Amino acid sequence: MDVQLPRVSKAWQSIKNLISGQSTSSHDGDSIEGKLSLKEISQLYPRDTTILSEVEKCLLYHPIRTDLQPLANKLAESAALDSQDVQLIQQSNQQQIETPLQAENSQFIGRDVQQKKVSDAISRWQNNKGELTAVIGPFGSGVSSFLNQFHHQYHQQVPVTYVSFYHAALTTKEAIANLCYCFNITDEPKSITEAIALINQQDSHIIIIDDLHKLMLRMMGNYQALVTFATVIMETRQQHCWILGCETYVWHRLSSQYSITNFVKIIVRLEYFSLLEFRDVIQAKTANISLTLTSDGNEETEKAAFEQLTKQLHQVSGGHSKLACVLLFNALTEDPNHPLSIKPICTPDLATLKQCTDEDLFSLAEIYVHGGLRIFQHAEIFATSIEQSSLKLEYLSRQGLLKPHYSKLDFAQHYYVIPPTLTRLIASHLVNHNKLYL
Amino acid sequence: MDDSRKALQAILDIISFDKLLAFATVCLFAWLLMVIVQFVLKQLTIKLPKYRLLWSRLYPFARLFVWATVMIYTITEIIDPHENLILAVIGSIGIVLGLATQEPAKNMIAGLIIMITPPYRVGDMVTLSGHYGEVIQLDWSVTWLRTFDDNTVMVPNAEALKTAVSNANSGALDEMVVVTFKLPISVDHLHAIQLAKEATQCSPYTFLDKPITVNIATDYQYGEHLITLTVKAYVMDIRLERKFASDINFRVLNAFKQAEFYSVSTSETIDAIN
Numbered sequence: 001m002d003v004q005l006p007r008v009s010k011a012w013q014s015i016k017n018l019i020s021g022q023s024t025s026s027h028d029g030d031s032i033e034g035k036l037s038l039k040e041i042s043q044l045y046p047r048d049t050t051i052l053s054e055v056e057k058c059l060l061y062h063p064i065r066t067d068l069q070p071l072a073n074k075l076a077e078s079a080a081l082d083s084q085d086v087q088l089i090q091q092s093n094q095q096q097i098e099t100p101l102q103a104e105n106s107q108f109i110g111r112d113v114q115q116k117k118v119s120d121a122i123s124r125w126q127n128n129k130g131e132l133t134a135v136i137g138p139f140g141s142g143v144s145s146f147l148n149q150f151h152h153q154y155h156q157q158v159p160v161t162y163v164s165f166y167h168a169a170l171t172t173k174e175a176i177a178n179l180c181y182c183f184n185i186t187d188e189p190k191s192i193t194e195a196i197a198l199i200n201q202q203d204s205h206i207i208i209i210d211d212l213h214k215l216m217l218r219m220m221g222n223y224q225a226l227v228t229f230a231t232v233i234m235e236t237r238q239q240h241c242w243i244l245g246c247e248t249y250v251w252h253r254l255s256s257q258y259s260i261t262n263f264v265k266i267i268v269r270l271e272y273f274s275l276l277e278f279r280d281v282i283q284a285k286t287a288n289i290s291l292t293l294t295s296d297g298n299e300e301t302e303k304a305a306f307e308q309l310t311k312q313l314h315q316v317s318g319g320h321s322k323l324a325c326v327l328l329f330n331a332l333t334e335d336p337n338h339p340l341s342i343k344p345i346c347t348p349d350l351a352t353l354k355q356c357t358d359e360d361l362f363s364l365a366e367i368y369v370h371g372g373l374r375i376f377q378h379a380e381i382f383a384t385s386i387e388q389s390s391l392k393l394e395y396l397s398r399q400g401l402l403k404p405h406y407s408k409l410d411f412a413q414h415y416y417v418i419p420p421t422l423t424r425l426i427a428s429h430l431v432n433h434n435k436l437y438l
Numbered sequence: 439m440d441d442s443r444k445a446l447q448a449i450l451d452i453i454s455f456d457k458l459l460a461f462a463t464v465c466l467f468a469w470l471l472m473v474i475v476q477f478v479l480k481q482l483t484i485k486l487p488k489y490r491l492l493w494s495r496l497y498p499f500a501r502l503f504v505w506a507t508v509m510i511y512t513i514t515e516i517i518d519p520h521e522n523l524i525l526a527v528i529g530s531i532g533i534v535l536g537l538a539t540q541e542p543a544k545n546m547i548a549g550l551i552i553m554i555t556p557p558y559r560v561g562d563m564v565t566l567s568g569h570y571g572e573v574i575q576l577d578w579s580v581t582w583l584r585t586f587d588d589n590t591v592m593v594p595n596a597e598a599l600k601t602a603v604s605n606a607n608s609g610a611l612d613e614m615v616v617v618t619f620k621l622p623i624s625v626d627h628l629h630a631i632q633l634a635k636e637a638t639q640c641s642p643y644t645f646l647d648k649p650i651t652v653n654i655a656t657d658y659q660y661g662e663h664l665i666t667l668t669v670k671a672y673v674m675d676i677r678l679e680r681k682f683a684s685d686i687n688f689r690v691l692n693a694f695k696q697a698e699f700y701s702v703s704t705s706e707t708i709d710a711i712n
Contacts, residue, residue, distance in 0.1 A: 220693060223636045256646045257639065362642050381642055383688055434488040434611055434675055437647060 035349035036330060039400025042419035044326045046403075055340065058288045059329045060322075109284065110277035111146055114268045118150060118243065121266045122206065125241040126158075132237055132263060134212075134244045136251045137270030139368075139423035140320045143245045146270060147208050150243065154206055158241075164210040168217035168370075169225035178215075179232050182207050192228055196235045206241040213250035213371045218381050226258060234263055249427065249436050250369050272319030272424065279310040281321045282328070291332070291340050309345070316347050320424040323348070352399045353429045363392055364401060364418070364426060365435040372417035379412075386412050401426065460516045468508045475500045491561035491611060498553055498560065498576045541596070545579035548595035552576065557598070563606035563613060563676050566593040572676065586680050606679075612645040612672045615679055617686045623663040625699045627654060630667060633697060637689035638671045643682040645672040 045060050114135070121133040137143045144164075151162050161182050169175040176195045177188050183202045189195040216226065233242045244264070246254070254260040261267065273281055283306075293305035309328075317324035327348075333341045356364070366381055367373045373381070379389035393416045396402045401422065407413035418426055430436040479493045486493075513519075519527075536543065553576070558564045562573050564583070569591045571583035581598055583591040607613040621630055631652045638650050653668040669690065673682035694700065 218640045218642065220633075220636055220640060223639060253646055366642055381640065383685060432486050432488050437645075437674075 034344070034346055036327065036346040037349045037400065038352045038422055038425070040330075041323070041326055041348060041421050042400040042403060044330060045322065045419075045421050053334060055289050055332060055334055056329060059285050059325045059332075108145060108149060109280045110273065111142070111270065114146065114270060115149065117266060117268045121243075122150070122154065122241055125206075125237075128238065130237045130239075130241055131265035132233060132242050132244065133266040133268065134246060134251070134260075134264045135268045135270065136246045136248050138248045138272065138427065139371075139418070140322050140420060141270045141272050142321075143247075143270055144210050147210050147243065147245045150206070150208065158204055158206055160206040160208065162208045162210065165214050168215050168219075168222055169229065170217070170219060170221035172224055172228045175225040175228040176232070179229065182209075192231060195232055199232065199236045200239045202239070204239060204241075206243065208243045208245070210245040211371060212244045212246035212254075213369060216250060216254065217370060217377065218366065219377065223257075226254075230258065230260065230263060247369070247371070249438065250371075252438050253369060273314075273321055274319065275311065275314050278314045278319055278321065278324070279307070282310050282313060282324065285325055286328075289340060291342065293342060309342075312345055316345060318424055318428075320421075323421045323424060326421050348425055350425065350429065352401060353426065356396075356399075356401075358433075360392070360396060361430060361433055361435045363396065365430050367402065367416060368418055368423070368427060368430065368436065372415055374413055374415050376412040378416075390414070457516050461512055464508055464512060464516070468504050471504055472501060475504075488611070491559070491609065494560040502550075502553060502578075541594075542579055544596045545594045548599045549576070549578040549580075551599060552581070552595055557603045558605050559609055561676070562609065563679065565604040566591075566598050567601060569593065607676050611675055612648065613676045613679060614648075614670055615673050615683050615686070617669045617683055617690070619667045619669070619690060619694070620657070620659075621665040621667065621694070621699055622701065623656070623665055625665065625697075627665050629697065630665065630694065630699060633693040634667050634669050634690050637693045638669050638686050640689055641671075641682065641685045643673055643675075643678050643685060645674045648672040 047056075118133060118135065121131065124130065135143055135146060137146075147162065151160050154160050163182055165178055167174070167178070169178055172192065173188070176192065179195065179199065180186075180188055183199060183205065185198060185202075189198050215229065216222065236242075248269075251260070292302070293309060294301045313324040313328060316327060327345055328342075331343045331345050333343060335341075363378065363382070366378070370377075373393075375390045375393060376386055378384075378393060379386045382389065384392075390411060393402060393414070394404070397404045397416060401418070402416040403419045405415040405417070407415070427436060431438070476497060479497055482493045483490045513524075552558075558566075558573055558581075560573050560576050563571070564573055566581060566583060569583055569585060571585035571589075571591060573581060574584045574590070575582040577595075579595055581593045581595055583593060585591060619634065621627075631654060634652045635650055638644060638652075639646070644650065648671075650669070650671040653670070655666040655668070657664040657666045669686055671682075671686065673679055
């Protein structure tokens with residue numbers, strides 16, 4: 001089965017390029033004409049430098065709400081994190097990132113069926129039939145935005161707390177402490193029984209825990225911490241309405257290892273946008289940039305061209321709106337003296353991913369399911385030295401497959417995440433290579 | 439005499455230049471087709487390695503089908519001999535080949551049986567004739583294994599059918615790996631089981647869709663009572679079997695040493711772990 005036919009391979013590549021109408025001539029070291037390398041995509045968003053262009057702001061960062069206090073800071077202030085964590089998070093906040101859509105935001109599109117399911121779950125809880133609810137979806141499908149919709153919707157009726165932990169608990173005590181922060185309980189209970197009793201004494205709350213994947217860590221101690229966490233929320237579900245947001249592959253892992261689906265009664269699944277929803281998303285994003293696709297001024301032609309553009313973007317991005325917006329932004333040509341024009345949409349070039357070794361892919365898979373890893377955590381998970389882990393993660397970061405958040409205090413605390421624009425592409429590659437599974 | 443002359447003429451007709459050329463052309467097409475099939479399957483393996491076992495299994499069947507078609511086509515359409523001639527030739531050649539190639543023929547028939555009712559397939563981890571490794575190729579007469587020492591072992595198919603075959607994964611990509619640990623009888627066995635299970639769970643190569651089990655037993659060796667813990671877990675990919683076993687050993691030993699289950703001085707090791 002080991003046939004090496006370089007000429008046939010070359011011919012095959014040429015045929016493929018001919019069919020797809022692409023040329024193999026490269027114009028720079030990183031990308032092929034008609035294709036955009038993963039590194040370029042990850043550099044386009046989130047940008048480390050100041051954003052100057054209005055078009056970029058509208059497409060990639062809108063809405064940036066200055067009134068929004070990043071939750072990570074709130075948690076850090078409440079002593080959930082140590083000084084190093086605070087620094088890490090502050091650094092990450094310096095990067096321009098789009099915040100999840102806020103409650104009652106007119107830009108929230110679709111998800112009506114799922115919204116009804118969660119509303120029904122809250123109604124049932126208000127009628128003393130509370131059960132745990134989970135909202136699961138792949139990274140970039142809008143789980144955080146979706147959860148945020150319920151924050152404002154219910155906050156006048158009952159206290160609503162929206163939290164996203166940055167610390168995975170590794171002991172029972174830490175797990176209890178995490179849960180106590182949701183209720184601002186400062187005197188931490190000594191045992192799980194005390195914790196359940198104390199939390200049940202609190203006024204009824206809706207607690208939205210986003211990014212549940214950040215609570216799961218493949219390190220010794222986390223198993224017991226998660227069991228404690230699950231027990232407490234299970235025992236307090238009548239008093240408080242717990243809504244959990246989690247990534248799909250992590251949810252599958254939690255289901256396999258902890259049988260979490262046996263305890264969570266209402267599971268709401270989000271997928272990437274369908275073509276119709278996607279068209280609305282692109283329409284909303286391009287509404288303020290006066291993008292004209294045709295030159296004849298005919299409304300019908302313009303509409304048809306827009307339909308064609310959204311279809312193409314949907315096909316390339318698979319409904320991942322952030323990736324689509326980056327590809328669209330890359331295709332736009334800004335010139336102050338001319339109206340905004342558009343070049344053909346580039347497709348992502350997966351060559352970097354294809355070059356990854358098995359070990360690289362395992363690292364990417366773990367970073368994906370954890371939502372990000374620090375160097376020392378990577379070293380612990382892969383049983384390697386911190387130096388080796390540092391080199392591996394830095395290499396992947398230089399390939400554009402990871403986004404680093406550097407700590408000034410300790411290199412072992414450098415934090416690496418999958419760039420938000422590449423989550424779908426990387427996940428699908430990892431599934432095909434048997435590193436992630438559903 | 440007439441019959442003999444006719445038979446001779448028929449044989450001469452078979453080996454005419456036209457028929458030989460037609461036969462060679464058909465063989466060339468078949469060979470080219472097999473190269474293309476092989477190339478396409480290889481591309482599919484690169485593109486979708488998750489299904490690599492399926493792609494590699496298709497090849498032996500494709501080869502069997504193509505060459506069987508070539509043989510049938512050659513006999514019925516190109517040679518098209520008189521039935522008496524077929525019987526005479528088959529009879530004569532059969533006796534000669536049967537006597538001369540008893541073992542290869544046996545292997546080929548065994549190969550056919552293996553393809554039709556497979557005790558193992560390409561990609562499986564099997565023990566054949568005392569050799570443990572991955573089946574990398576399934577030929578008509580032999581099976582090729584690649585051992586963990588990177589040796590390629592050729593096992594005659596007849597030999598594979600004659601003896602018991604142990605198949606570790608039976609067509610799946612994941613495979614169970616068993617690792618055993620010995621502990622002094624004095625340690626807290628419940629804690630040991632918990633640690634062993636959690637340490638196994640922490641390995642990035644563990645296939646979490648299948649259960650991790652830890653069995654306990656007692657043993658008496660060197661005048662001492664011992665606890666035997668057997669960890670059974672699934673590895674994500676059969677090719678990582680040894681790496682996974684080593685990883686479990688590493689993690690569980692770390693956990694046991696940190697819990698001070700072993701009486702030897704472990705301060706240096708614990709420092710290294712921390």
